[in-house]
Amino acid sequence: MAEILPELLWIAILVLVNAFFAASEIAVIAARDARIHQLAEEGHRGARVAQRLMADPSRFLATIQVGITLAGFLASASAAVTLAQPVAAWLRTLGLAPGVATSVAVTLVTVVISYVTLVLGELAPKRLALQNPEGLALRVARPIAMLARLAAPFTALLARSTNLVVRALGGRADVQERGLTEEEIRFYVAEHQDLRSEEKQLIEGVFDFGDRIVRQVMVPRPEMHTLPRHLSLSQAVERALRAGFEHYPVTGEGPDDIVGQVSTHDLLRAMVEGDGPDTVEGLLQPVRFVPETKPALDLLKEMKRDRFRLAVVVDEYGGVAGLVTLDDLLDEIVGEMAGGLPGGRQVTASEWVLEGDTSIEDANERLDLDIPASPHYETVAGFVLYNLGRLPEPGEGFEHRGWYLSVERREGLRIAAVRVRKLAGALPAPGGPAAGSGTGGAGEGPVPGGGGEAGRGSGGAGDGGPGAGGPFDLRTTGPAAPGPAER
Structure with missing residues (x-):
C-alpha cells in the first residue's frame, strides 16, 4: 500500500x-x-x-x-x-x-x-x-x-x-457570438424570480415603446385643450387653471390654425407682474410640429435633445391630428401617472366600462377581448364604429366572440365610453382587471379619467370623476391624486 x-x-x-x-x-x-x-x-x-x-x-x-x-x-x-x-x-x-x-x-x-x-x-x-x-x-x-x-x-x-x-467542413471560422433577441430577453425577464413586478413592467414598457408611433400615444384633436391667441390674459388664466395643464397650444383663425404655445407659468407670471401683454398672443412661444407616423422613441430623443415638452401632431393632409407631450411619452414606458389615465371601471363580475380611446392592444391584454388588429381602427370606439357601420346611439351594440360591446356614452359625434359584457366562458384571470390590478383607484363617473391629461378623463374633458391607476384601473372606490399638468 x-x-x-x-x-x-x-x-x-x-x-x-x-x-x-x-x-x-x-x-x-x-x-x-x-x-x-x-x-x-x-x-x-x-x-x-x-x-x-x-x-x-x-x-x-x-x-x-x-x-x-x-x-x-x-x-x-x-x-x-x-x-x-x-x-x-x-x-x-x-x-x-x-x-x-x-x-x-x-x-x-x-x-x-x-x-x-x-x-x-x-x-x-x-x-x-x-x-x-x-x-x-x-x-x-x-x-x-x-x-x-x-x-x-x-x-x-x-x-x-x-x-x-x-x-x-463548410463552416466559417470568424462567426461572432449571437446577441440575445428581444423575445429571449422578454422570456428571461418573465422567468426571473428576483425582479419585482414593477421592474418587469418597466422593462416590458421599454420594448413596447420602441414599436409605437406618435399617433398611438397622442391626445386626439377633439380632446385637445387650446387657447385662442386673442383671449385676454385673465380669461386665459381662468381656463388654464380650470383645465389644470402646464402647456397649451394657441390657435389663430381656427382650431387647426396652431400658431404657437403658451405655458400656465408664463400666464400666471404675466398676470401677477401686471405689466405684461393683455392677450395670450404676447406670450406666444414656438411650437414643434411632428408627423403622426413618427416613431415615439425618435420624438422622445428630440425632446431630450432640443428641450421641448409639447408637440402638435399633423396628419398626412397637413391637418392637426392631436398633440403629444413629454409626459405622454414617459407614461408609455413607466406606466400612466396617477390622475392622468384613460381607463375604465368594473361594473359587475362580468361587465366593464372602458373609455372609447382605449387602445385595442390594451383592451386585448387586460380583458382578453381577442379583437383582431386592423388598419380600420386603433381604439375600442373605432372597433365599435367599424362593426356597426354608422354612428350608434347609446345602448346600441353587437356581439364579438363571447362579448357584447355597446355604446355607454357619446360626447357629440365621439363615442366616449363603451360597455363590455362577458356573455359566456371564463372571466379574466386573476391579476387582470377583474382582480383590480392597477396602481390607483378609479373614481366616480361613467368613465373615470384623470385630472392630468387633457381629454383623457375628467381633467381633460370635464366628464366623469377623478381616477388613477394603470391603463385599466378597475377598482370602484378610492380617491385619486391630481394628475400631472402638461397642456
Whole structure:
C-alpha cells in the first residue's frame, strides 16, 4: 500500500488541477459583465484582467481546455499504469487468468478514476463556481491570464488547426457570438424570480415603446385643450387653471390654425407682474410640429435633445391630428401617472366600462377581448364604429366572440365610453382587471379619467370623476391624486 501512496497523491493533485480549470471556466463565463466592469472602473486589478479574458473568450477557453485535457489524460494514464497492477494481482488471487485479470483491472481503475474526476474535478467545482461567479472570476483571472500567455504558442496552433477543420467542413471560422433577441430577453425577464413586478413592467414598457408611433400615444384633436391667441390674459388664466395643464397650444383663425404655445407659468407670471401683454398672443412661444407616423422613441430623443415638452401632431393632409407631450411619452414606458389615465371601471363580475380611446392592444391584454388588429381602427370606439357601420346611439351594440360591446356614452359625434359584457366562458384571470390590478383607484363617473391629461378623463374633458391607476384601473372606490399638468 505504501508504494502506491505517491501515485494516489499525484492523481489527487491532477484531479484538483482539473477542478481549478473547470471552476475557472464557469466563473469567467457566468460572471456578470456589468459587475466586472464596475469593479474594473473602481480600480480592481483582478476585474481588469477578467475583463480582458471576457473580451477574448476563445483565447482563455483554449487555455482552459488544454489544462482540463492534460490533467484528465495524465490522471487516467497514471492510474492505468500504477494502480492497475495491484488490482490485477488481487484479481489473480480470485482465480482469474493473468490476461483477463489485467484487462478487468485496467477497466475498473479507469471507471473509478473517471467517476472521481467527473464528480470532484468537474461537476462539484462548476456547481460551486455558479454560486459566486464574480468573486471566483476575480481570484482566478490573473493565474488563467498567466497560463494563457505561457500556452499562447500551443493555443494558437490549436486555433489554426480548428479553423482549417471548420473551413473544410463548410463552416466559417470568424462567426461572432449571437446577441440575445428581444423575445429571449422578454422570456428571461418573465422567468426571473428576483425582479419585482414593477421592474418587469418597466422593462416590458421599454420594448413596447420602441414599436409605437406618435399617433398611438397622442391626445386626439377633439380632446385637445387650446387657447385662442386673442383671449385676454385673465380669461386665459381662468381656463388654464380650470383645465389644470402646464402647456397649451394657441390657435389663430381656427382650431387647426396652431400658431404657437403658451405655458400656465408664463400666464400666471404675466398676470401677477401686471405689466405684461393683455392677450395670450404676447406670450406666444414656438411650437414643434411632428408627423403622426413618427416613431415615439425618435420624438422622445428630440425632446431630450432640443428641450421641448409639447408637440402638435399633423396628419398626412397637413391637418392637426392631436398633440403629444413629454409626459405622454414617459407614461408609455413607466406606466400612466396617477390622475392622468384613460381607463375604465368594473361594473359587475362580468361587465366593464372602458373609455372609447382605449387602445385595442390594451383592451386585448387586460380583458382578453381577442379583437383582431386592423388598419380600420386603433381604439375600442373605432372597433365599435367599424362593426356597426354608422354612428350608434347609446345602448346600441353587437356581439364579438363571447362579448357584447355597446355604446355607454357619446360626447357629440365621439363615442366616449363603451360597455363590455362577458356573455359566456371564463372571466379574466386573476391579476387582470377583474382582480383590480392597477396602481390607483378609479373614481366616480361613467368613465373615470384623470385630472392630468387633457381629454383623457375628467381633467381633460370635464366628464366623469377623478381616477388613477394603470391603463385599466378597475377598482370602484378610492380617491385619486391630481394628475400631472402638461397642456
